[in-house]
Amino acid sequence: MYIKHVSIRRICNPIKRPYRTAFGSQNAFNSILVSLNSGDYTGWGEASPGGGPFFSSEYDLTEYCVSRDFIVPQLLGKDIPSGEDLQNILAPIRGHRFAKAAFDVAWWDLHSQLQKIPLYRALGSTSNTCHIGYTFGVMDSFDELLAGIEQVTRLGYPRVKLKFCPGWELDMLAAVRSTFPNLTIHIDCNSAYTLSDLAMLKKLDQFQLAMIEQPLQHDDLIDHATLQSKIGTPVCLDESITTPEQAQQAISIKACQYINIKYGRVGGITPALQIHQLCADHGIGCWLGGMGESSLGTTVVASLATLPHINYPSDISPSEKFYVQNLGKPVLTTNQPGTYQLRDNPGLDVVPDPDALHKFTVEKEDFYA
Ligand SMILES: [Mg+2]
Incomplete structure (x- = not known):
């Protein structure tokens, strides 16, 4: 064009x-x-x-x-x-x-x-539905966190992700796991650790986490492969995967069992589709993440999250959680928390307000x- x-x-x-x-x-x-x-x-x-x-x-x-x-x-x-x-x-x-x-x-x-055709069909999806989890950042108290988790699980979100960093780690996780013994949980470390924290990271196995997202350095693959060989919990890479080539290398050296695909981090929809295909070809799990986009971006994430090999609920935060006023219109919403259904109008079908x-x-x- x-x-x-x-x-x-x-x-x-x-x-x-x-x-x-x-x-x-x-x-x-x-x-x-x-x-x-x-x-x-x-x-x-x-x-x-x-x-x-x-x-x-x-x-x-x-x-x-x-x-x-x-x-x-x-x-x-x-x-x-x-x-x-x-x-x-x-x-x-x-x-x-x-x-x-x-x-x-x-x-x-x-x-x-x-x-x-709607964007999700242009990407190769046949379903207009995607599943989403809920993310909790560091909060003021465990009570506030537990009340938040109670609320979103009651609403129907299928899993929660907890930000995890020094000062907000094993005690927090123990409180959550003892209160919610059967909930699907994973943690996101945003590169807060190194292999010198191996003893602490090994303790995470007792919490039956779905995965540990990006525990080590933001551009590392090799230490993540070492870590994955020493712990039972699956490692998920986020920051470390910025190209399809890096995804291929991570898979080759067994650095992860999941990849969190963020279209912004990898350079767009085109490379995101390539990474999704690599994961499918090698039996690696994948799901979509967001970067705090408005409805313009969350609708792209939701469209990618309908792809056939996405096998874990994605991170698509409800916009009312963040924004006073959404940049994109219409706002991506659902009357069934934990699920988004995309409209069937041509294109992205979201424009700036x-x-x-x-x-x-x-x-x-x-x-x-
Ligand atoms: Mg992350």
């Missing part, structure tokens, strides 16, 4: 209350938002690396600059027939996968609109072929 007009924006969307993880505390989610126009149709793509170089070395400002200076000049006025072609054009740009992801998603939105777009845009630039 011919790319006639491109817009790029840097977005700062405030959240209701601070969100605390191993990286610290944040009061807003920062993202970049891209539109690709091809005549009568406009595709939108959001990627949410955050407002600082903490989850990865990329953040909203770096991705905005790379988009403006290097990506837009490569795509504007070009005919781009596939997601693979878009990725090949951008391949000389090293890293900056969040920026690439925003363009890749906008391409898929545009493509599925032109094909007049004009009022939110105006309020939360930090900077913006337009480019015409």
Whole structure:
């Protein structure tokens, strides 16, 4: 398809209350938002690396600059027939996968609109339904956490994920497991540990966790393989998997039994589909994660989460949990907590809410072929 007009924006969307993880505390989610126009149709793509170089070395400002200076000049006025072609054009740009992801998603939105099919069908899914779990960050007390878990399990969420870091670890987990002996639980360490913590990590086996997500260094595969050989609980990689090639290497050295696929972290829908296929080919579990996207991004995550080899409930946070006002419209909602059903309209079928777009845009630039 011919790319006639491109817009790029840097977005700062405030959240209701601070969100605390191993990286610290944040009061807003920062993202970049891209539109690709091809005549009568406009595709939108959001990627949410955050407002600082903490989850990865990329953040909203770096991705905005790379988009403006290097990506837009490569795509504007070009005919781009596939997601693979878009990725090949951008391949000389090293890293900056969040920026690439925003363009890749906008391409898929545009493509599925032109094909007049919903995005999830364009990705190869036959089902419009995905299953989702609920994530709890570090909280003020165990009582607050236990009450939260009680509430979401009663609502119907099939599993919970607990952020896990020094100061919020084995005692917290013991309290949760003793209160909820049969609940499917996994923990996410966001790289808070090293192999010197092996004794503590071995103790996790007693809690019957579904998996331990990213316990070790953010770009490590080898130590994770060592850890996996010494503990019974499955290791899931998140931060360490930024390309399909790294997924292949992780699988080859048995560094993980699951991969949490985040489309922003891996550079878009196109590489996410490749990682999903690698997992399917090698019997590795996979599921989808989010980065605090608005409804524009969570609907992409939900669409990917309908893929046939997704075998664990994904992380797609209900937007009312975070945002005062959602950037995307309509907001991804469900009347059956633990499940999302995607609409059957063509494309992503989510566009920016004009009022939110105006309020939360930090900077913006337009480019015409
Ligand atoms: Mg994670």
